[in-house]
Amino acid sequence: MSKIEVISLHKCFAGTVGYYKHWSEVNNCEMRFSAFLPAISKKRNVPVLTYLSGLTCTEENFTVKAGAYSHAARKGIAIIAPDTSPRGDDVPDEDTYDFGKGAGFYADATEDPWSKNYNMYSYITEELYNLTADNFPLNNDRHGIFGHSMGGHGALTIYLKNRKKYKSVSAFAPICAALKCEWGRRALSKYVGDDENNWLKYDASLLMRKCTDAAVNPEILIDQGLEDAFLNMSLLPHEFEEACNQVGQKLNVRYHEGYDHGYFFIQSFIKDHINHHAITLLD
Amino acid sequence: MSKIEVISLHKCFAGTVGYYKHWSEVNNCEMRFSAFLPAISKKRNVPVLTYLSGLTCTEENFTVKAGAYSHAARKGIAIIAPDTSPRGDDVPDEDTYDFGKGAGFYADATEDPWSKNYNMYSYITEELYNLTADNFPLNNDRHGIFGHSMGGHGALTIYLKNRKKYKSVSAFAPICAALKCEWGRRALSKYVGDDENNWLKYDASLLMRKCTDAAVNPEILIDQGLEDAFLNMSLLPHEFEEACNQVGQKLNVRYHEGYDHGYFFIQSFIKDHINHHAITLLD
Numbered sequence: 268m269s270k271i272e273v274i275s276l277h278k279c280f281a282g283t284v285g286y287y288k289h290w291s292e293v294n295n296c297e298m299r300f301s302a303f304l305p306a307i308s309k310k311r312n313v314p315v316l317t318y319l320s321g322l323t324c325t326e327e328n329f330t331v332k333a334g335a336y337s338h339a340a341r342k343g344i345a346i347i348a349p350d351t352s353p354r355g356d357d358v359p360d361e362d363t364y365d366f367g368k369g370a371g372f373y374a375d376a377t378e379d380p381w382s383k384n385y386n387m388y389s390y391i392t393e394e395l396y397n398l399t400a401d402n403f404p405l406n407n408d409r410h411g412i413f414g415h416s417m418g419g420h421g422a423l424t425i426y427l428k429n430r431k432k433y434k435s436v437s438a439f440a441p442i443c444a445a446l447k448c449e450w451g452r453r454a455l456s457k458y459v460g461d462d463e464n465n466w467l468k469y470d471a472s473l474l475m476r477k478c479t480d481a482a483v484n485p486e487i488l489i490d491q492g493l494e495d496a497f498l499n500m501s502l503l504p505h506e507f508e509e510a511c512n513q514v515g516q517k518l519n520v521r522y523h524e525g526y527d528h529g530y531f532f533i534q535s536f537i538k539d540h541i542n543h544h545a546i547t548l549l550d
Numbered sequence: 551m552s553k554i555e556v557i558s559l560h561k562c563f564a565g566t567v568g569y570y571k572h573w574s575e576v577n578n579c580e581m582r583f584s585a586f587l588p589a590i591s592k593k594r595n596v597p598v599l600t601y602l603s604g605l606t607c608t609e610e611n612f613t614v615k616a617g618a619y620s621h622a623a624r625k626g627i628a629i630i631a632p633d634t635s636p637r638g639d640d641v642p643d644e645d646t647y648d649f650g651k652g653a654g655f656y657a658d659a660t661e662d663p664w665s666k667n668y669n670m671y672s673y674i675t676e677e678l679y680n681l682t683a684d685n686f687p688l689n690n691d692r693h694g695i696f697g698h699s700m701g702g703h704g705a706l707t708i709y710l711k712n713r714k715k716y717k718s719v720s721a722f723a724p725i726c727a728a729l730k731c732e733w734g735r736r737a738l739s740k741y742v743g744d745d746e747n748n749w750l751k752y753d754a755s756l757l758m759r760k761c762t763d764a765a766v767n768p769e770i771l772i773d774q775g776l777e778d779a780f781l782n783m784s785l786l787p788h789e790f791e792e793a794c795n796q797v798g799q800k801l802n803v804r805y806h807e808g809y810d811h812g813y814f815f816i817q818s819f820i821k822d823h824i825n826h827h828a829i830t831l832l833d
Contacts, residue, residue: 277810277812277814277815278775278777278806278808278809278810278814278815278818279814279815279817279818280817280818281818284814331614331615331813332614332615334617334620334817336814336817337617337817337818337821492561494561523561525561526561527560527561529560530614531560531561531562531567531619532560532561532562534562534563534617534619534620535561535562535563535564535620538620
């Protein structure tokens with residue numbers, strides 16, 4: 268088991284926000300993440316949320332901008348916020364915001380030169396999932412996942428493939444159908460190659476259509492701003508709505524007039540997301 | 551009157567957060583600030599808070615990190631967050647974090663080469679004060695001021711010299727006695743010259759000791775973390791406590807175990823500060 272190292276630690280709403288780093292065996296590089304632990308975590312194992320960020324983000328964006336910790340503290344829930352890709356001078360990259368560093372798409376790469384480092388799917392669902400439970404007093408039996416944009420894509424796809432590991436899911440402005448999104452097609456063609464059959468497991472709407480027992484899932488919450496510049500080209504929430512309708516998945520998509528794609532939108536509705544997960548995780 | 555220009559505008563908690571820029575006649579450069587306007591401001595003039603940031607900050611730190619807007623929205627209060635100094639290639643600077651750009655100390659410089667641009671006292675209390683009221687539906691009769699560290703120094707000193715303009719004050723980890731603080735002495739010696747008599751008006755504790763009718767002031771709220779690395783060398787809250795005691799100023803200083811100097815500390819208590827100002831501003 269790789270060790271984690273504290274970068275900095277700050278008291279926040281009576282709990283702690285820490286930035287941590289560790290060597291990732293899965294990504295073959297040093298990775299960073301933040302963790303909020305509510306005060307109650309000193310006494311007993313606490314429910315936990317993994318939050319996945321969007322394109323260009325690091326572990327810091329959510330941590331400083333989302334305003335989540337007052338609500339997580341109130342509910343007694345921990346939040347782990349990882350980086351969005353492998354990092355470091357030895358990690359290959361391209362000079363664009365939507366591929367390479369900052370754009371891991373929560374996939375496991377199979378193609379050179381990406382496959383050595385770009386394994387964010389396994390990193391999130393296995394390495395980080397276990398590492399944080401080993402190092403913090405978390406209760407992985409009460410683990411939910413949520414995210415924003417590319418991270419909303421990550422949350423929905425990871426949830427649908429790992430419903431034993433993650434018990435609840437929600438998303439802000441997620442990429443709902445990666446195979447119909449220019450960002451997703453470009454990233455997947457490079458990370459997992461030209462055969463589109465290998466892309467299917469990274470498309471939230473396609474995965475949902477294959478979910479044969481969706482009726483047992485708790486409701487999924489999605490918030491979407493109507494002034495979001497990426498709504499109609501890249502996010503396509505109606506694709507996910509249709510998929511949920513088809514398989515009987517309970518879904519609450521809320522469209523919000525005037526809100527854009529950024530963290531001022533996210534902070535406006537973060538309380539509802541923490542409360543949404545609390546219904547399942549604290550049950 | 552100089553015009554303001556929108557840099558970006560974002561819906562947030564049903565109101566708006568905007569970044570703005572304008573030519574400052576007082577500082578002889580372009581200045582930036584952020585403004586949160588609650589939804590109610592479309593209908594009537596709203597109470598307003600000016601928030602002053604600390605060393606190295608711009609208008610952005612508070613805006614993205616403080617988690618203030620949910621509470622400001624709930625109370626129907628606007629918040630203006632200016633930059634901490636003049637900016638631009640033509641503005642003189644020194645290569646240090648605690649003087650020059652990012653460190654205006656909310657003073658009016660009298661010494662060359664600083665006096666042309668470094669007039670943050672007049673900028674806050676006159677130019678920005680009037681500019682925002684001219685451009686937004688604010689009620690300057692219900693205007694409070696607060697800040698952090700150097701900005702807490704700014705809030706306390708500005709309040710004590712302008713109790714007709716600002717009706718309420720609070721601070722996070724303020725520099726309470728600039729003349730006993732290395733940062734303050736260095737900045738004031740350069741901005742206003744070697745004669746310490748000219749520094750007295752920029753020391754919160756000395757100003758408080760001269761307040762002959764402190765009993766009419768509302769209570770002042772100060773929050774201070776006990777793990778704050780600057781507490782005993784630079785902030786000196788006991789100086790302000792003694793001054794308030796001497797003149798009968800109601801003061802609530804809260805010392806918080808485990809909290810440091812950063813925005814995770816600020817966001818933990820920001821709700822109390824908004825509520826503190828609301829008592830006076832919404833009365």
